[in-house]
Amino acid sequence: xxxxxxxxxxxxxxxxxxxxVFDPLYLKVLWTTFWIAVVTTIITLLIAYPYAYxxxxxxxxxxxxxxxxxxxPFWINFLVRSYALIVIFRSKGIINTLLLKLxxxxxxxxxxxxxxSVILGMVYTLLPFMVLPIFVAIEQLDHRKxxxxxxLGATPFQTFFHVTLPLxxxxxxxxxxxxxxxxFGMFVVSDVMxxxxxxxxxxxxxxxxxxxxxxxxxxxxxxFLVLSSIGLIGLYYLATKNxxxxxxxxxx
Amino acid sequence: xxxxxxxxKRLVRLDGKMNNIIExxxxxxxxxxxxxxxxxxxxxYSGEFLTILGPSGCGKTTLLRMxxxxxxxxxxxxxxxxxxxxNLPPYKRDMNLVFQHYALFPxxxxxxxxxxxxxxxxxxxxxxxxxxxxxxxxxxxxEFRSRKPHQLSGGQQQRVAIARAIVxxxxxxxxxxxxxxxDFKLRKDLQRELKNLQRELGITFIYVTxxxxxxxxxxxxxxxxxxxxxxxIGTPKEIYQNPASKFVASFIGENxxxxxxxxxxxxxxxxxxxxxxxxxxxxxxxxxIEFVGTLxxxxxxxxxxxxxxxxxQMPDQTNLSRNEEVYIHWKLEDEVIMY
Numbered sequence: 001x002x003x004x005x006x007x008x009x010x011x012x013x014x015x016x017x018x019x020x021v022f023d024p025l026y027l028k029v030l031w032t033t034f035w036i037a038v039v040t041t042i043i044t045l046l047i048a049y050p051y052a053y054x055x056x057x058x059x060x061x062x063x064x065x066x067x068x069x070x071x072x073p074f075w076i077n078f079l080v081r082s083y084a085l086i087v088i089f090r091s092k093g094i095i096n097t098l099l100l101k102l103x104x105x106x107x108x109x110x111x112x113x114x115x116x117s118v119i120l121g122m123v124y125t126l127l128p129f130m131v132l133p134i135f136v137a138i139e140q141l142d143h144r145k146x147x148x149x150x151x152l153g154a155t156p157f158q159t160f161f162h163v164t165l166p167l168x169x170x171x172x173x174x175x176x177x178x179x180x181x182x183x184f185g186m187f188v189v190s191d192v193m194x195x196x197x198x199x200x201x202x203x204x205x206x207x208x209x210x211x212x213x214x215x216x217x218x219x220x221x222x223x224f225l226v227l228s229s230i231g232l233i234g235l236y237y238l239a240t241k242n243x244x245x246x247x248x249x250x251x252x
Numbered sequence: 253x254x255x256x257x258x259x260x261k262r263l264v265r266l267d268g269k270m271n272n273i274i275e276x277x278x279x280x281x282x283x284x285x286x287x288x289x290x291x292x293x294x295x296x297y298s299g300e301f302l303t304i305l306g307p308s309g310c311g312k313t314t315l316l317r318m319x320x321x322x323x324x325x326x327x328x329x330x331x332x333x334x335x336x337x338x339n340l341p342p343y344k345r346d347m348n349l350v351f352q353h354y355a356l357f358p359x360x361x362x363x364x365x366x367x368x369x370x371x372x373x374x375x376x377x378x379x380x381x382x383x384x385x386x387x388x389x390x391x392x393x394x395e396f397r398s399r400k401p402h403q404l405s406g407g408q409q410q411r412v413a414i415a416r417a418i419v420x421x422x423x424x425x426x427x428x429x430x431x432x433x434x435d436f437k438l439r440k441d442l443q444r445e446l447k448n449l450q451r452e453l454g455i456t457f458i459y460v461t462x463x464x465x466x467x468x469x470x471x472x473x474x475x476x477x478x479x480x481x482x483x484x485i486g487t488p489k490e491i492y493q494n495p496a497s498k499f500v501a502s503f504i505g506e507n508x509x510x511x512x513x514x515x516x517x518x519x520x521x522x523x524x525x526x527x528x529x530x531x532x533x534x535x536x537x538x539x540x541i542e543f544v545g546t547l548x549x550x551x552x553x554x555x556x557x558x559x560x561x562x563x564x565q566m567p568d569q570t571n572l573s574r575n576e577e578v579y580i581h582w583k584l585e586d587e588v589i590m591y
Contacts, residue, residue, distance in 0.1 A: 147322060148355035151342045152369035152420065162368070166359045 017220035026204065026221070030228070033201040036115070037183040040122040041130075044179050045172065047123070048130035052171075056138045070131050078125070082192040085121055086112065089193075113195035121193035122183045129182060130175035137171025138164070173240050180236075181229055201225055273298040273424060273456050274319065279328030281314055288314050290480045291328065296424075296458065301450050303459045303467040306477035307503070312460045313428060315477070319458065320349045320426050333423065343372075347424035348417035352432060354409045356401040362412050363388070363397040369420040387419040390449065407438045418449070424456045431466065443470055464504045468492065476500050492520075498590045508561045509590070510534075516590040521564045523586035526550065526572065532581030536561065538574055543567060552580060
């Protein structure tokens with residue numbers, strides 16, 4: 001491995017950077033990142049599933065509208081969107097101004113630069129990646145199977161939990177992986193929404209490359225990030241393999 | 253339990269009282285102003301094997317879906333055991349449907365599929381297991397219990413669909429063209445199995461099909477439907493021998509039509525006799541002789557008429573040849589007047 005000093009890169013083999021990754025300081029950052037990614041994934045899932053489900057049951061016109069709403073943000077630059085969130089959430093932003101005018105609060109709320117705001121930013125940014133795979137999964141669901149459950153005495157609630165949910169797991173898994181991996185390596189949102197208060201592994205890496213100019217350590221962190229992402233996806237895959245395999249066949 | 257129901261049914265029969273399990277009264281179904289079912293009334297007897305027969309698009313599946321609860325009648329009343337069930341959702345009706353394409357749950361194995369209905373009703377696991385066991389034995393599925401639906405053949409999947417329904421001890425079993433996707437031989441076998449199952453369980457079967465042979469061989473009564481209305485209700489024999497309309501006459505089996513005294517009459521191909529010497533009013537030329545195994549189908553073009561007459565003969569009777577001039581005749585009692 002390489003070691004860097006004064007910005008330039010020296011071609012010396014060393015494990016110093018690798019061990020530095022396991023410094024409690026960076027492990028803590030990694031742990032925070034992991035935790036935020038998990039929470040983001042869960043929240044997007046909880047929002048996306050009902051949204052996608054609604055899109056499959058409403059009329060075609062409304063379905064197009066709902067899907068359009070979820071894809072419109074893609075047309076706008078990612079960074080611009082993140083800054084737009086600041087305009088909404090900052091202390092003199094739309095929400096605070098509104099709440100102040102209505103007399104609900106007396107002084108502006110701190111809506112930015114903390115953990116919840118970072119998660120909110122992530123959820124907002126990554127929601128489409130969850131909605132679209134789930135929408136496809138529900139859309140492809142064979143409605144005769146729901147009829148069959150209904151006919152066999154399952155209430156709509158039971159039908160959802162015993163048939164709809166297991167049969168759309170593939171979409172949930174696909175969406176979860178997309179959102180999890182994307183939020184695990186995210187640095188723009190935490191930079192913009194979290195300021196310097198919330199450091200994620202992505203920010204540390206960005207800092208090593210652009211700020212500290214310590215490319216070798218940045219690389220070591222990146223490799224660690226990539227490997228742990230792959231490891232987590234692998235674990236996830238193993239955990240869900242059985243459920244996935246059941247759906248590969250189905251009856252004719 | 254099953255035995256008891258059967259005996260009870262026999263008693264009711266002996267008593268001379270046929271109690272109606274389902275009453276359909278003046279039911280109409282419209283989809284976007286398009287009338288699929290015209291005012292239709294039908295009484296279904298407890299314990300009978302009733303077949304609803306008709307060409308595709310005649311409304312038979314819609315009728316079945318209304319009985320099952322997947323569609324609501326636009327007007328009219330459907331009663332189950334004397335109680336109106338018009339707006340009752342399927343999961344509250346004491347009947348089960350065997351779907352055309354089985355609609356098995358792909359994420360559950362055979363046993364879990366069969367237990368599903370019992371589980372939803374909160375029946376204890378022990379009872380679920382015993383009853384599923386019974387149903388699997390009845391449908392010869394015991395050895396496939398842990399297979400997933402995609403690991404089964406079409407016939408086996410069909411058996412699972414049937415087991416999954418009968419395990420609930422429904423009052424009525426609805427079957428929507430359950431054998432439609434199977435090949436001929438398997439279909440014949442399963443027809444017999446279904447008929448035996450119905451006899452054994454004593455459950456009312458309402459069977460929807462477009463296959464007249466299937467209907468004839470299995471049913472106690474057949475309801476022939478066309479264009480959203482009932483053309484005729486009767487036993488297979490009544491329907492074959494005394495079709496009430498030209499539609500029924502031609503939909504069930506082959507038939508020949510003649511004009512006689514301003515009336516249209518129908519004569520079945522097996523009732524027409526061929527003679528080489530002059531008998532009766534009809535003379536024609538043999539156009540074709542088809543050997544179909546059990547009999548010969550002889551096509552005769554009548555002189556001065558457009559239609560071709562079909563006649564069945566035993567193969568050993570036939571000493572006729574193509575282009576031969578023959579006479580045809582039949583007994584008066586074999587004529588059926590079409591209205």
